[in-house]
Amino acid sequence: MAEAETSIPIPEELVREPVSEVGQMSQWQLMRLRFSRNRLAMTGVIGLAVMYVIVFLGPFLAPNDYMYQNTDYIFGQPNSITFIGPDGRFSLRPYTYEISTVLDEQSFKFVFVENREKKVPIRFFVRGDPYTLFGFIKSDVHLFDVDRPQRFYLLGADELGRDMFARILMGGQVSMTIGLVGVALGIILGSIMGTASGYWGGLTDDIMQRIIELIMSFPTVPLWAALAAALPPISATFTALHRYFLITVILSLVGWTGLARQLRAKVMAYRQSDFVQAALAAGASDARIIFVHMLPNAASHIIVVAALAIPSMILGETALSFLGLGILPPLVSWGALLKSAQQVAVVVQHPWLMIPGVAVVITVLFFSFLGDGLRDAVDPYSI
Amino acid sequence: MARYILRRSGYMLVTMIFVAVIGFLIIELPPGSYLEFEIARLRQLGGDMAPEQIRALEVRYGVHDPIYLKFWKWFSGFVRGDFGRSFEHRLPVSELLWQRLGFTVLISVLTMIFSWVVSIIVGVYSATHRYTIPDYAITVLQFIGLSVPNFLLALVLMVFAQQVLGMEVGGLFSGAYRNAPWSLAKFIDLLKHLWIPILVIGASGTAWLSRVMRGNLLDVLNMQYVQTARAKGLSERTVIWKHAVRNALHPLVMVLGMSLPGIISGETVVAIVLNMPTTGPLYFRALLQQDMYLAVTFLMFLAVLLLIGNLFADILLAWLDPRIRFE
Numbered sequence: 190m191a192e193a194e195t196s197i198p199i200p201e202e203l204v205r206e207p208v209s210e211v212g213q214m215s216q217w218q219l220m221r222l223r224f225s226r227n228r229l230a231m232t233g234v235i236g237l238a239v240m241y242v243i244v245f246l247g248p249f250l251a252p253n254d255y256m257y258q259n260t261d262y263i264f265g266q267p268n269s270i271t272f273i274g275p276d277g278r279f280s281l282r283p284y285t286y287e288i289s290t291v292l293d294e295q296s297f298k299f300v301f302v303e304n305r306e307k308k309v310p311i312r313f314f315v316r317g318d319p320y321t322l323f324g325f326i327k328s329d330v331h332l333f334d335v336d337r338p339q340r341f342y343l344l345g346a347d348e349l350g351r352d353m354f355a356r357i358l359m360g361g362q363v364s365m366t367i368g369l370v371g372v373a374l375g376i377i378l379g380s381i382m383g384t385a386s387g388y389w390g391g392l393t394d395d396i397m398q399r400i401i402e403l404i405m406s407f408p409t410v411p412l413w414a415a416l417a418a419a420l421p422p423i424s425a426t427f428t429a430l431h432r433y434f435l436i437t438v439i440l441s442l443v444g445w446t447g448l449a450r451q452l453r454a455k456v457m458a459y460r461q462s463d464f465v466q467a468a469l470a471a472g473a474s475d476a477r478i479i480f481v482h483m484l485p486n487a488a489s490h491i492i493v494v495a496a497l498a499i500p501s502m503i504l505g506e507t508a509l510s511f512l513g514l515g516i517l518p519p520l521v522s523w524g525a526l527l528k529s530a531q532q533v534a535v536v537v538q539h540p541w542l543m544i545p546g547v548a549v550v551i552t553v554l555f556f557s558f559l560g561d562g563l564r565d566a567v568d569p570y571s572i
Numbered sequence: 573m574a575r576y577i578l579r580r581s582g583y584m585l586v587t588m589i590f591v592a593v594i595g596f597l598i599i600e601l602p603p604g605s606y607l608e609f610e611i612a613r614l615r616q617l618g619g620d621m622a623p624e625q626i627r628a629l630e631v632r633y634g635v636h637d638p639i640y641l642k643f644w645k646w647f648s649g650f651v652r653g654d655f656g657r658s659f660e661h662r663l664p665v666s667e668l669l670w671q672r673l674g675f676t677v678l679i680s681v682l683t684m685i686f687s688w689v690v691s692i693i694v695g696v697y698s699a700t701h702r703y704t705i706p707d708y709a710i711t712v713l714q715f716i717g718l719s720v721p722n723f724l725l726a727l728v729l730m731v732f733a734q735q736v737l738g739m740e741v742g743g744l745f746s747g748a749y750r751n752a753p754w755s756l757a758k759f760i761d762l763l764k765h766l767w768i769p770i771l772v773i774g775a776s777g778t779a780w781l782s783r784v785m786r787g788n789l790l791d792v793l794n795m796q797y798v799q800t801a802r803a804k805g806l807s808e809r810t811v812i813w814k815h816a817v818r819n820a821l822h823p824l825v826m827v828l829g830m831s832l833p834g835i836i837s838g839e840t841v842v843a844i845v846l847n848m849p850t851t852g853p854l855y856f857r858a859l860l861q862q863d864m865y866l867a868v869t870f871l872m873f874l875a876v877l878l879l880i881g882n883l884f885a886d887i888l889l890a891w892l893d894p895r896i897r898f899e
Contacts, residue, residue, distance in 0.1 A: 399586075402587060403587055403590050403594070405830075405833065406587055406591060406875050406878050406879050406882070407591070407594075407833070407871070407874070407875050408833045408836040408837040408840070408874050408875070408878060409833055409834075409837050410837035410838075410840060411836075411837060411840050411870075411871055414855075414859055415598045415859060415867060415871055416598070416601075417859075418859035418862065418867070419598060419601035500719065504721050507721050508721060508723065511721075511723055512841065512844065512860075513856075514859060514860065527721075530727065533727065533730045533734055536727055537734070537735065543728075546720075546721065546724040546727075549719075549724070550716075550719050550721075550724075553718075553719035554715060554716075554719045557715060557719060
């Protein structure tokens with residue numbers, strides 16, 4: 190997959206560089222230069238950095254706690270914001286409207302109506318639900334909120350009246366890290382297997398290749414689901430956090446095969462190369478050849494394959510949680526949030542339940558841009 | 573060629589046995605056995621159970637057998653077509669399997685054909701019109717196709733079909749035909765429902781394949797024999813379709829086997845949203861209910877489908893490229 194050319198062609202300015210300067214740069218400098226000139230890749234990097242900051246500051250940015258259930262606002266729609274003050278003039282302070290519950294005579298359901306006459310100011314840096322940031326900063330100050338008894342729902346509420354905005358940010362903490370952890374584990378497994386397979390060849394290689402073929406002969410999502418279904422239920426000894434880590438392990442158990450195959454090919458090619466033959470002739474040990482001569486050469490390649498594998502891991506977690514086999518409460522992830530949006534009727538009535546899907550798409554897009562940029566940068570001499 | 577096919581089939585059989593081992597491990601993995609489930613059910617039906625009854629059940633299900641004997645019992649049964657019982661449906665698994673598997677195969681094959689036809693056409697177009705506005709538009713669509721989770725795409729398309737086109741969505745048949753015997757009208761009804769699943773399941777594969785096709789064709793178009801063909805005065809159409817595309821198809825056949833798992837995975841997930849009578853909904857439900865015989869039978873058949881698909885892909889490639897046969 191990584192071999193496929195999937196980059197968006199960018200007008201190449203590298204050609205205009207004076208040749209002498211290029212000659213003085215190291216390989217890594219060249220890669221960095223090439224990467225930083227790729228506008229899409231930089232969009233990906235900056236976009237992801239912003240998103241990580243936002244999701245990890247989530248409890249501070251969201252006005253409500255992600256677990257707070259408001260039975261008076263079940264499936265409530267997003268509150269609107271206006272910059273026209275109660276006096277009818279433009280004001281810098283944003284306002285929202287008072288919400289009242291009305292029985293719809295036609296459908297006999299309660300609907301939420303904004304009272305356009307009654308404006309409620311949105312205040313900044315106010316005290317509200319307590320939270321813990323990064324696991325150790327305890328606070329109750331939120332970036333913005335409205336005065337009680339009203340609560341402010343920027344992106345609406347779910348089936349238990351919980352704030353979707355807060356839940357999306359909390360879900361992001363899981364969804365945006367599970368791919369990274371999974372890929373990190375996959376790199377370790379894939380590097381060991383791929384290097385061993387390519388370096389020693391023979392029977393080791395045959396066995397490894399059969400194992401890889403075996404894993405690849407299962408459809409991924411059903412296999413992930415079967416392994417996830419074998420995990421014990423959430424209890425006092427097996428918390429949702431344990432499950433999170435085991436899910437990453439499951440994702441990487443299936444995901445390492447691609448990297449192992451590519452690394453095997455690289456290592457096999459290096460084995461024939463002059464520098465490895467020279468090291469062999471000089472009496473270097475296998476460990477020295479692998480760790481000093483081969484892996485540093487393959488490092489850029491490993492990074493690229495890893496970056497290109499992140500999107501499929503994120504999508505895998507999303508699918509698993511969507512099916513109810515991935516992340517379980519009290520943790521949330523974007524896939525788990527989308528679980529409420531399984532039926533067309535629900536989506537038509539409460540379209541804001543689809544917003545976590547938008548977050549998934551944006552994240553995966555940014556990671557793809559990043560991966561493609563890295564792949565183009567690794568070969569800085571190509572035009 | 574016959575020897576090659578024979579050797580590949582041999583490999584496939586060995587892989588199948590290992591697939592069975594993994595399937596068996598997955599049955600044995602979850603805590604709590606089908607026996608506990610059965611006991612709980614019998615208790616619910618009426619009264620408590622005597623220890624003798626439990627012991628009799630344990631013997632019948634071979635709970636205390638050593639693991640290799642358990643595996644052999646299950647595997648030999650599996651080969652003979654006895655896949656165990658589904659506790660949830662109170663039926664032998666084989667009765668639940670075949671029709672659903674049939675629809676899965678139908679949809680997978682149609683999706684495959686769809687994504688090949690579209691990706692070859694799109695790939696050739698964007699390679700021959702490189703750096704034009706349609707090429708950039710195609711690139712954007714490809715990125716989107718690769719980044720949208722397929723179930724989300726299914727939801728969006730269903731909302732679109734329902735709200736804008738006013739169609740009855742979900743399932744493979746309209747209500748009137750669901751339980752009707754096969755007829756021409758039912759077949760036409762099926763065709764009307766098929767486009768959403770095919771489009772949704774094929775989206776990411778098509779995005780990827782057309783990208784591969786574009787890259788391949790760009791490589792081939794730079795080769796000297798293409799220049800020669802042009803220099804001979806052949807029309808551009810002949811140069812591209814007769815000379816370049818034929819050689820650019822090779823890597824595409826090579827990744828044919830790799831694109832199958834995506835289609836089958838996608839089919840199982842999308843089927844839940846689209847409420848299709850295929851393996852997916854039953855499979856994931858069985859996993860959630862820990863109905864492991866049913867789940868593993870489905871998983872094994874999906875894997876076998878993939879293996880057969882890969883075998884076809886390899887044979888096709890060997891037929892196209894004689895070098896592979898003698899490797």
